[in-house]
Amino acid sequence: MQFRAGLGGLLAGWMYLAAPAVMADLPSLSPADVFELEYAADPQISPDGRQVVYQRRSFDRLLDRGRGQLWMVGADGSSHRPLLDGDVEASTPRWSPDGNRIAYVAADRDGRAQLYVRYLGAGASTSVTQLPDAPLSMEWSPDGARLAFTMRVPRQHEPLALDLPKAPKGAKWAEPLVVIDRMVFRGDGRGMLPDAYAQVFVVPAEGGTPRQLTEGPYDHGDLEWLPDGSGLLLSANRREDREQHPLDSELYRLDLVRGELTPLTRRYGPDSDPVVSPDGKWLAWTGFDDGRISYQRSRLYVMPLSGGEPRELSADFDRDLNAPSWTPDGRALIVESDDHGRTRLLRLPVAVGGQAEVLVDDLGGTSWSRPYPGGSFSQSRAGRLTYTSVSASRPAEVALLEPGRKARVLTSLNEDLLGRRSLGVVEELTVRSSADGRDIQAWLVKPPGFEAGRRYPLILEIHGGPFANYGPRFAMEMQLYAAAGYLVLYVNPRGSTSYGEAFANLIHHDYPGQDYDDLLSAVDAVIEAGHADPGRLYVTGGSGGGVLTAWIVGGTDRFKAAVVQKPVTNWTSFALTADLPNYFSRYWFPSTPWEDPEGYWRRSPLSRVGQVSTPTMLLTGEEDLRTPISESEQLYQALKLRGVDTLLVRVPGAPHSLDLRPSQLAARSQAILAWFARYPGT
Numbered sequence: 001m002q003f004r005a006g007l008g009g010l011l012a013g014w015m016y017l018a019a020p021a022v023m024a025d026l027p028s029l030s031p032a033d034v035f036e037l038e039y040a041a042d043p044q045i046s047p048d049g050r051q052v053v054y055q056r057r058s059f060d061r062l063l064d065r066g067r068g069q070l071w072m073v074g075a076d077g078s079s080h081r082p083l084l085d086g087d088v089e090a091s092t093p094r095w096s097p098d099g100n101r102i103a104y105v106a107a108d109r110d111g112r113a114q115l116y117v118r119y120l121g122a123g124a125s126t127s128v129t130q131l132p133d134a135p136l137s138m139e140w141s142p143d144g145a146r147l148a149f150t151m152r153v154p155r156q157h158e159p160l161a162l163d164l165p166k167a168p169k170g171a172k173w174a175e176p177l178v179v180i181d182r183m184v185f186r187g188d189g190r191g192m193l194p195d196a197y198a199q200v201f202v203v204p205a206e207g208g209t210p211r212q213l214t215e216g217p218y219d220h221g222d223l224e225w226l227p228d229g230s231g232l233l234l235s236a237n238r239r240e241d242r243e244q245h246p247l248d249s250e251l252y253r254l255d256l257v258r259g260e261l262t263p264l265t266r267r268y269g270p271d272s273d274p275v276v277s278p279d280g281k282w283l284a285w286t287g288f289d290d291g292r293i294s295y296q297r298s299r300l301y302v303m304p305l306s307g308g309e310p311r312e313l314s315a316d317f318d319r320d321l322n323a324p325s326w327t328p329d330g331r332a333l334i335v336e337s338d339d340h341g342r343t344r345l346l347r348l349p350v351a352v353g354g355q356a357e358v359l360v361d362d363l364g365g366t367s368w369s370r371p372y373p374g375g376s377f378s379q380s381r382a383g384r385l386t387y388t389s390v391s392a393s394r395p396a397e398v399a400l401l402e403p404g405r406k407a408r409v410l411t412s413l414n415e416d417l418l419g420r421r422s423l424g425v426v427e428e429l430t431v432r433s434s435a436d437g438r439d440i441q442a443w444l445v446k447p448p449g450f451e452a453g454r455r456y457p458l459i460l461e462i463h464g465g466p467f468a469n470y471g472p473r474f475a476m477e478m479q480l481y482a483a484a485g486y487l488v489l490y491v492n493p494r495g496s497t498s499y500g501e502a503f504a505n506l507i508h509h510d511y512p513g514q515d516y517d518d519l520l521s522a523v524d525a526v527i528e529a530g531h532a533d534p535g536r537l538y539v540t541g542g543s544g545g546g547v548l549t550a551w552i553v554g555g556t557d558r559f560k561a562a563v564v565q566k567p568v569t570n571w572t573s574f575a576l577t578a579d580l581p582n583y584f585s586r587y588w589f590p591s592t593p594w595e596d597p598e599g600y601w602r603r604s605p606l607s608r609v610g611q612v613s614t615p616t617m618l619l620t621g622e623e624d625l626r627t628p629i630s631e632s633e634q635l636y637q638a639l640k641l642r643g644v645d646t647l648l649v650r651v652p653g654a655p656h657s658l659d660l661r662p663s664q665l666a667a668r669s670q671a672i673l674a675w676f677a678r679y680p681g682t
Contacts, residue, residue, distance in 0.1 A: 026422040028448045028483035031666035033421065034476060035061045038413040039395035040388050041068070041366050042092065042376055047099040049380030050075050052410065053083055054398050055091055057366075059662045066660070070104060075384065075400055077410040083118060084125065090116075092137075096144045096205070103128070103147055103205070105135055115147060117205060128207045136198055139223045139232075140205070147205050148223050148232055152196035155217055183243040186579045188625040189655040200234060200254065213259055218242070222272050227280035231255045233264070235272045246582050247290050251283075265310070269296075273323060277330040281305060282350070284313070284324050284333055294511075294588055295467045295497070295504035298322055300335060302350055313348055317356070318500040321346075323376065328383050336363060336377070338498035341441055341471030343373045345387065345401075360407050362389045364473050365396025369659040371443075371473040371490065372463070373498075386410075392426035392443075392472040394418060422448035424482030426472055431525040435517035438494070442522045443470065444531070445478050445488040457681070458487040458532035460523055460559075462541030462548045466511055469498040480669045486676075487532055493518035493548075509590050512551040512603065519548065520556070534558075536681035540672055542566050543627060543656065547605060550635060553616055554608025561615045561679040563672045566627045566656060569635040571600040579625040609638040615645035617675045619668065621654030647675065 036059075043054040052075065055068040070083040070090045083102065084090060090106040102118045108127065113134035118125045128147065129135070135149040160179045167173045178192075187193050198219040203210040213232075214220050222235035237249040238261075251264040251271045264283070265271040269290035276283055283305045288296045300321040303310040313333070314321050321335045332349045343363040348356050365388050366374035375396060377387035389399035389409055401407040424445040431440050447456060459481050463470045470490045478488045492499070493515035495507035507513055526532040539559045541549045546567030553562045568574040572593040575585040585592050593600050601607050616639060618632040632648065639646040649671055651664055659665045 026420060029421050029423065029476075029479050030483070031480065031670055033417060034662045034666045035059045036417045037368060037395060037476060039365055039368050040398045040411060040413060041396065043386040043388060043398050044093050044095055044378045045075075045380045045384055045386040045400075046095050047097060047381050049382050049384035052386045052398055052400070053093040053095070053102055054386075055093070056413065061662075064661050064663045066662070070102075073398060073410050075410075077408070080411065094138060094140060096140050097142060098144055101144070101205070103138060103140065105138070115149065115203070126207065128205065129203055129210060131210070133196070137221060137223055139225055141202075141225055142227055142229045145205055146202050146229075148200065148202050148225065149210075150198045150200055150221055150223065151210075152194065153199045153212070153215075154194060154196045157195070183582050184246075184580060186625050188579050189623075189657065189660075191623070191625070200232065202256065213254060213256065214261070222274060224274045224276060226253075227276060227278075230257070233274040233276065233283070235270075235274065243582055246580075249287075251285060264307075275324050275326055275333075276305060277326050278328060279330050282330070284326065286322060286324060292587060293505060294508040295495075295501065297501050297504075300324060300333065300348065302333075313350065318502075320497065321348075325377075325379055327379075328381055334359070334377070334379060334385065336375075338373055338469055338471075341443075341469050341492055341498055343375060343471070345377060345385065359385070360387065360389070360399075360401060362391065362399075362407075363387050364471070365390030365394075368395045368474060369477050369665055370461075370463070371470045371475040371478065372468060373471065373473070390473045392474060393423050395474045424448055424479055424488070425450065428472065429522075429525065431522045433494075433514070433518045434521045434524075435514040438518075440491060440493060440518045440522060441499075442489060442491040442525075443472060444526060445475075445482045445490075446531075447482045447485050447487065453530065455533040456485065456487045456531060457536035457538065457676075458489055458523065458526060459676070460519060460537070460539040460541075461488055461490045462519060462539070462545030463490065463492070463496070464541070464543030464545045465497075466495045466507060466515070466544035466547070467497050467504055468544070469496045471498075477665065477669055481673065484673050486538075487526065489522055489526055489532075491519055491522045509588070511588070512548055512605075515548060516551060516555060519552070533681070536560060538562070538676045540565060542658070546627070550605035550616075551608065553612050553614040554605055555611070557613050559614050560681040561617075561676050563617045563619060563675055564632070564635065565618075565668075566620045566624055566658065567605065567618075567631055567635070568627050569604060569606045569631045571604045572597065573634070574627065574631055575600070577628050577630065606634055606638060609635065609642065612639065612642070612644055615675075615679055617647045617649060617672075619649040619651065619658075619671065621651040621656065621658055623653055624656045626656035 038058045041055045045052050053072050056071045057068050060067050072083050073080045090104045092105045094103045108114045115128040116125050133152050138149040200213045200220050201210040218236050218238045220234050220236045224233040232254045235249050247270045249270050251274050253262045269288050271287040274285045284302045286298045288299050298320040300313045301310045319337045323336045324333045332347050337344050342361045344361045345359040364375040375388035379385045383403050385401040388396035397409045398411045399407050399409045427444050433440050469492050481488045495515050527534050537559045540563040542565035546565045549564045550567050618636045620629045620632040636648040
């Protein structure tokens with residue numbers, strides 16, 4: 001596939017990326033500034049392209065949590081205002097087809113999430129539902145008369161024991177036994193999962209009784225209305241042995257009159273994100289043929305809605321393609337795609353041999369604490385696009401792209417804070433790995449007031465995943481480290497996404513491995529450039545980055561101190577205690593722990609603890625079910641037994657994501673800096 005606009009590539013040497021004006025009288029960022037950040041999410045453009053509604057995310061200092069309110073802004077950047085009266089928190093705004101109403105999700109008086117509709121002409125909202133559980137998604141019917149949504153419905157089953165004594169009146173007996181028969185019964189950030197499944201419902205847009213359209217122990221999602229309103233397309237894994245095959249979903253057509261489900265796809269692997277062309281003739285979706293490989297890129301397919309052979313639209317494009325949306329003329333699809341640490345919007349023609357076009361390369365910004373990808377977009381009937389735009393110096397803003405014009409940013413949510421702070425400048429570099437000479441992309445955040453020729457302490461911050469990527473995106477955590485006077489180096493080692501399937505799978509069944517060499521090669525490059533002090537090197541990372549941090553200190557003593565955050569330290573215990581046991585051992589290892597115990601141990605950082613001399617702090621959320629805190633406790637106890645300086649820091653109430661409460665991000669970043677300060681180096 002040929003491109004009219006180049007997708008970029010690894011840059012030779014150093015590349016200057018972001019240089020916000022650094023003035024001597026501007027203070028650096030402080031931990032208290034975490035509470036003042038804002039960012040835009042889920043921008044939705046009106047059908048006529050004149051207005052955008054989006055969720056404005058901020059933080060409540062008193063309640064110590066994030067909050068989201070719906071705001072509107074004109075396509076010319078004017079009339080920026082709240083959509084709802086008062087301090088109402090809401091999410092998932094969706095325009096009606098006629099553009100006169102906006103459906104959204106908000107809590108009722110009892111705190112339960114419900115569907116609401118805002119009548120723009122009247123300036124009033126009405127509740128559409130009285131649901132026992134939260135709606136998980138929502139889509140308008142083409143005529144605007146109905147709303148389709150999904151909601152979890154409890155599964156009915158017989159109790160384990162029938163002949164039980166009854167408690168006397170007023171007795172305070174123990175809670176009943178909890179019987180589990182599912183493989184996945186816990187979810188990180190959610191705790192014990194209810195024995196319930198996402199079913200499809202339709203409700204009149206003016207309110208009424210929702211009608212349940214699916215049933216059974218299956219999760220349904222990715223709703224898309226048929227153009228004539230006679231049915232819905234959806235994605236589901238309805239295999240009887242679905243727990244053994246967690247990725248094998250299919251697309252279905254759901255007839256609203258007969259309630260029948262007709263499968264549209266039949267291959268082994270995930271099929272999701274169905275979208276129908278404006279003329280109703282073509283279906284596009286994403287997925288891949290599952291080969292049980294660690295990383296498999298998401299591909300784009302089209303086929304006649306009436307049936308036929310699928311055609312891969314992106315067969316020679318070696319990047320993930322996600323969130324497809326048809327252009328108004330039906331000749332192309334707009335998709336998201338990560339390439340070399342940047343998230344782009346691409347226009348992919350449907351015609352065979354068509355040339356792909358890069359529309360923008362700054363999508364993202366909703367992962368505000370670290371520079372991960374994120375963000376979303378929508379388009380109007382005339383082809384105007386709105387999306388979340390990010391830079392190295394600002395979190396997500398609402399941006400607009402019109403055909404034939406350059407994108408314009410419509411909001412300025414953080415200028416009142418970040419415009420008054422001296423930020424670290426982010427520079428891009430490419431290094432050659434000592435393992436095989438392969439090019440590796442990285443970024444260096446320089447502390448405010450950076451002086452050329454002076455050597456600074458350096459923090460190597462490693463991303464998680466491991467199949468993920470960092471990029472030139474605003475990252476509060478990195479900026480706080482830079483504000484404390486550190487160089488901050490972050491790298492996309494082999495295994496990272498956005499460089500193609502082969503690059504990511506260099507760590508297939510070999511993680512950790514030569515990604516270790518990639519990371520240390522980047523550190524060496526910054527030292528050789530004269531910026532980093534080799535006697536003051538520090539390392540940290542979370543999740544997959546925690547794995548690599550623990551692996552690094554078992555392989556070298558060149559770092560003065562380390563902070564291992566939410567790691568896996570013992571792959572055997574992790575594979576059987578994490579919240580997705582039917583995935584990790586099936587895709588990241590060639591066999592199960594009992595079939596290859598030596599293989600699991602060989603890749604476990606705990607196996608290298610006898611070589612660790614680096615002072616190492618462990619930090620994990622107490623409610624983490626993805627990398628349970630027992631993983632950190634094992635390494636902590638081992639380091640204690642060996643007499644290595646160590647601390648175990650437990651984050652109360654925190655799941656795998658340690659940034660849900662702003663005070664915990666501030667406390668975590670300062671705890672890491674305090675640990676590093678104990679070991680100043682020379």
